[in-house]
Amino acid sequence: MKFYLETYGCQMNIYDSEIICSILLKSGFIKTSNLKKADIILLNTCSIREKPEKKIFNRLIKIKCFKKKKKQLKLGIVGCLATHYKKKLFEKLKFLDLIVGPDSYKQLPEIINKLKNNNKEIDVSLANKERYTNIIPKGVRNGISAFLSIMRGCDNMCTFCIVPYTRGREKSRNPNSILKECKLLYKKGYKEIILLGQNVDAYFWKKMKFFQLLELIAKTVPLMRIRFLTSYPSNITTNLLKVVKKYTNICKHFHLPLQSGSTRILSLMRRKYTVEEFLLIIKRIKTIIPDCSISSDIMTGFCTETQADHRETIRIMNLIKFNFSFMFKYSSRQGTYAYRKLKDNVPNSLKISRLNEIIRLQKSHSFYRLKQNIGTIQEVLIEGISKQDEKYYYGRNYKNDLIVFTKNKSKIGSYKKVKILKSTFTTLIGEILP
Structure with missing residues (x-):
């Protein structure tokens, strides 16, 4: 089966998505980035505030149309929204097939396989100790x-x-x-x-x-x-x-x-x-x-x-x-x-x-x-090429300040000295030193 996974919420949810990918891939599932090719669609969800919750519900309504075109498609909610609402999600969203909480990802392969009989499955139990100690996350890291x-x-x-x-x-x-x-x-x-x-x-x-x-x-x-x-x-x-x-x-x-x-x-x-x-x-x-x-x-x-x-x-x-x-x-x-x-x-x-x-x-x-950094030389980890201008790299210093700086032949993932020239309200701007 091919699975498609979307992630909402905090860094912990991103990490949990890596855990989910690792578990499913090890069990023979295939990851796809194409919704139309998926046999099961999972949304890893956040419930910390009302705004992200509404965003997730709106997204589910849009994804619902894929089930009409592909009858065997399964749709599930995992993460915090699952443990927040539990079975009520089945009442609110009758087209859902599975609900799985943050401590039950190890059971996902078994739960998904049970869906073949057109069952609805739920596991939102919470554990009293860490359950993913021996699982190496895989799937959505950026390499840096x-x-x-x-x-x-x-x-x-x-x-x-x-x-x-x-x-x-x-x-x-x-x-x-x-x-x-x-x-x-x-x-x-x-x-x-x-x-x-x-x-x-x-x-x-x-x-x-x-x-x-x-x-x-x-x-x-x-x-x-x-x-x-x-x-x-x-x-x-x-x-x-x-x-x-x-x-x-x-x-x-x-x-x-x-x-x-x-x-x-x-x-x-x-x-x-x-x-x-x-x-x-x-x-x-x-x-x-x-x-x-x-x-x-x-x-x-x-x-x-x-x-x-x-x-x-x-x-x-x-x-x-x-x-x-x-x-x-x-x-x-x-x-x-x-x-x-x-x-x-x-x-x-x-x-x-x-x-x-x-x-x-x-x-x-x-x-x-940020202005206090102007004129200083900072060690920056190059994280990638700026989305705003391909002539610039972006990265962060040891204080977690975002820095955009002139691009040269330096490799992404390397540490470089950058002189800070000016600042916006959110970002430092500099030039990479030889």
């Missing part, structure tokens, strides 16, 4: 930078977040399997590893903590650049900062979701820090690693958010000046504590207005941070 999941799930139970319900509790992966995958990636010519986890710095295997695993990886593949995300603010320890500072192949960048600049709202969200504590974490990072970049997630319009709460978010953003942020308005997710117990009483028009103000402010902060 590779995602590598070290843990799954989340124990924090923030009131707005659906992740603990769609991906289950925290499950860390055996460090030996992580190191094995790192070595394999290096052998295959990859230049960068991005360690993934819903709370990557909460990694814990027996007595090994995240900072110890990170140091072990840095020593094991010293010629590979290492990034990691997403970090939970309260888990940033001095030991972790010292490891990041010590090893030149570990990037000096932290992604730390603030969510809100109001301690009252953070409490309603059940975030495990106050605004004052978050600022102290930022201060500790900057003290130990002065040139470190910090990005964030910022949510506007959470339940009962007042104008005063919003102004606090603006104030904290002005104090920190994040290098960049992912910004979005709150959307209530069925099943969460906020959905059940809190009032989503901020008008949508006000959410949008506040979000636009946050976006404008972050844009100015990003520009401020």
Whole structure:
């Protein structure tokens, strides 16, 4: 059978698509990039917010027409949307054939084979330990930078977040399997590893903590650049900062979701820090690693958010000046504590207005941070040719800044010195040095 796979959502979903490809290919399935040639179409889905969810449902409606033309075609939803809605998806989308959650991908070949009898199949069970330790991902890597999941799930139970319900509790992966995958990636010519986890710095295997695993990886593949995300603010320890500072192949960048600049709202969200504590974490990072970049997630319009709460978010953003942020308005997710117990009483028009103000402010902060690089010489990993202009390469420095620079005979995947000449609001522009 030929399978077609589309991926929506975060880096973890991209990595999971590689896991799915590996499992199906090993079982004799054939991957196709042509919808019309597929015997089964799978959508690996995200359910973190309402907007991506609507996009997926709209896509499914469009794909439905392929089933009319090809009666034996099977259509399935895998990933977070599967565990979010479970059997209700069959009621909402009667043309669906299978629903499989993030912890059940090993069963996909068996489940797909059962569909031959025109059954509808579902497996959305959640495991209490990592299930893909010995599976080498395959299918969608770019040859330069590779995602590598070290843990799954989340124990924090923030009131707005659906992740603990769609991906289950925290499950860390055996460090030996992580190191094995790192070595394999290096052998295959990859230049960068991005360690993934819903709370990557909460990694814990027996007595090994995240900072110890990170140091072990840095020593094991010293010629590979290492990034990691997403970090939970309260888990940033001095030991972790010292490891990041010590090893030149570990990037000096932290992604730390603030969510809100109001301690009252953070409490309603059940975030495990106050605004004052978050600022102290930022201060500790900057003290130990002065040139470190910090990005964030910022949510506007959470339940009962007042104008005063919003102004606090603006104030904290002005104090920190994040290098960049992912910004979005709150959307209530069925099943969460906020959905059940809190009032989503901020008008949508006000959410949008506040979000636009946050976006404008972050844009100015990003520009401020990027301009500080003008005139410096940066080591950049060449990731490819710019889509905007074929005369330029693009790549990133150790702080995760995107850099576009003049093209020469240098190979994609090599590290080169680039002099930064100017900056836009999102990108550094430079020239490659001889």
